[in-house]
Amino acid sequence: MDKHTLISNINKMKKEQNAVIVAHNYQVDEVQEVADVVGDSLALSQFCAKNSADTIVFCGVHFMAESAKILSPEKTVLLPEINAGCPMADMVTADALREAKKKYPEAAVVCYINSSAEVKAECDICCTSSNALTVIRSIEQKDILFVPDQNLGSYVAKMVPEKNIILWKGFCITHHKVKAEEVLKAKELHPDALLLVHPECKPEIAELADYVGSTKQIIDYAKNSDNDKFIIGTEMGVLYQLKKDNPTKTFYLMSNGLICPNMKKTSLQSVHDALAFKRYNITLSDDIINRASHCLNKMLEVCK
Numbered sequence: 001m002d003k004h005t006l007i008s009n010i011n012k013m014k015k016e017q018n019a020v021i022v023a024h025n026y027q028v029d030e031v032q033e034v035a036d037v038v039g040d041s042l043a044l045s046q047f048c049a050k051n052s053a054d055t056i057v058f059c060g061v062h063f064m065a066e067s068a069k070i071l072s073p074e075k076t077v078l079l080p081e082i083n084a085g086c087p088m089a090d091m092v093t094a095d096a097l098r099e100a101k102k103k104y105p106e107a108a109v110v111c112y113i114n115s116s117a118e119v120k121a122e123c124d125i126c127c128t129s130s131n132a133l134t135v136i137r138s139i140e141q142k143d144i145l146f147v148p149d150q151n152l153g154s155y156v157a158k159m160v161p162e163k164n165i166i167l168w169k170g171f172c173i174t175h176h177k178v179k180a181e182e183v184l185k186a187k188e189l190h191p192d193a194l195l196l197v198h199p200e201c202k203p204e205i206a207e208l209a210d211y212v213g214s215t216k217q218i219i220d221y222a223k224n225s226d227n228d229k230f231i232i233g234t235e236m237g238v239l240y241q242l243k244k245d246n247p248t249k250t251f252y253l254m255s256n257g258l259i260c261p262n263m264k265k266t267s268l269q270s271v272h273d274a275l276a277f278k279r280y281n282i283t284l285s286d287d288i289i290n291r292a293s294h295c296l297n298k299m300l301e302v303c304k
């Protein structure tokens, strides 16, 4: 099927099924083009929690579609590529977390949204990269067990020094591998450019940045800035929106390796097939939905 036919079939099925297509900022350009809403993890969760569609086609990775299901259990949530997972989310299991909780019985337990529904069910509150500081400051306890991203955890620990953040050893395979030398080289090559970095990067990379934020916050920062050159420190998918919003500004990637293979699995064809064959339907037990929704809803409440 050619691109034009795929898009017109997608739009037709969307109407017939009262479906919405949501896409993360890291999706390939043509999936972002066909989506009803594109955003970061927080914006997409907020959208899924309140829209009135019967079906959500989630173009992202598995934990994102699960979060949509937890927030809207009555809706059908489809993940077009069943193998689109997030390796970082797999770096903490509910069993391992239960063991760690025994070690730190006084600590509050916070999970990054990049975690499974089973892990969320074990936590007090969730956060995304855009609201981690607000969430952490909202917690009463001083000791906070933070899973699974060690880099976001370290960033939070630096920005909220009054808390004792107990780090987990997880990391993003895409952001964690960026080296300070390549970033310093990019800064040397583009001395007038501002460096905008995602907090999933190592602390030594965040140290070099002019701004640290989520994908949406990076996109908004570039749009509102008077500067016209930027070095982008997150996955290359954000370049689509950055270039669309700012046709006269110039964007350089901080590293050539900034590509998330799982985010790139979803194509127009898989979005089409998701609607045509109602696949892949995300299902979770009532118990997990009940316990995990507490953790997600608490985050949405704190960050209203």
Ligand code: 13P
Pocket: 025, 039, 040, 041, 042, 114, 128, 129, 130, 172, 200, 213, 214, 215, 216
């Ligand atoms: P954002 O919430 O910044 O979009 O990040 C999600 C993610 O997986 C980043 O790697």
Ligand code: SF4
Pocket: 061, 085, 086, 087, 088, 089, 114, 172, 173, 174, 175, 200, 235, 260, 261, 262, 263
């Ligand atoms: Fe997971 Fe990293 Fe991909 Fe985000 S960029 S989905 S954290 S592997």
